[in-house]
Amino acid sequence: MRNAPDFNSLLGLRPGPDAESVELVARAPDHAIGGSWVHMAVLTTLGEVAAARAAGGGVIPAALHAVFLKPAPLGLLRARGRLLARGRRLCTAEGEVFSGETLVAKVTVSFAVSAV
Numbered sequence: 039m040r041n042a043p044d045f046n047s048l049l050g051l052r053p054g055p056d057a058e059s060v061e062l063v064a065r066a067p068d069h070a071i072g073g074s075w076v077h078m079a080v081l082t083t084l085g086e087v088a089a090a091r092a093a094g095g096g097v098i099p100a101a102l103h104a105v106f107l108k109p110a111p112l113g114l115l116r117a118r119g120r121l122l123a124r125g126r127r128l129c130t131a132e133g134e135v136f137s138g139e140t141l142v143a144k145v146t147v148s149f150a151v152s153a154v
Contacts, residue, residue, distance in 0.1 A: 046087060049080070058092040058119040060084060064112045076110040078143075084117040085133030085145025092119030093131040097149035100128070110135070110142040127151055 046060075050068070054061045062069070062084055064076045071077040082104045090097055115137055122130045129151055135143040 081143040088117035088119035088133035089131035096152040
């Protein structure tokens with residue numbers, strides 16, 4: 039399928055203001071659960087993508103841990119990634135997801151570093 043949109047584009051993710059961040063305008067019904075809250079899978083994806091951006095190219099998720107701190111209302115969400123450690127075969131990064139100034143989720147990901 040040439041020129042098919044990828045999962046992140048279909049979800050509505052867009053690059054943030056810097057290389058380690060990503061944004062999404064969460065809306066119903068696409069991203070909602072319970073009518074007015076963002077689904078945990080959307081928050082997890084935002085955190086994982088921000089973590090991958092911070093880790094750099096050539097990484098594949100191997101393990102993920104997500105903590106949901108507060109319900110996230112629909113609207114603009116921003117996630118910022120931070121590289122925690124990088125080795126030859128594995129690296130670890132985190133993505134923090136914000137609704138406005140409120141931290142709503144934290145996602146820590148261990149990535150396998152691709153040989154390609």
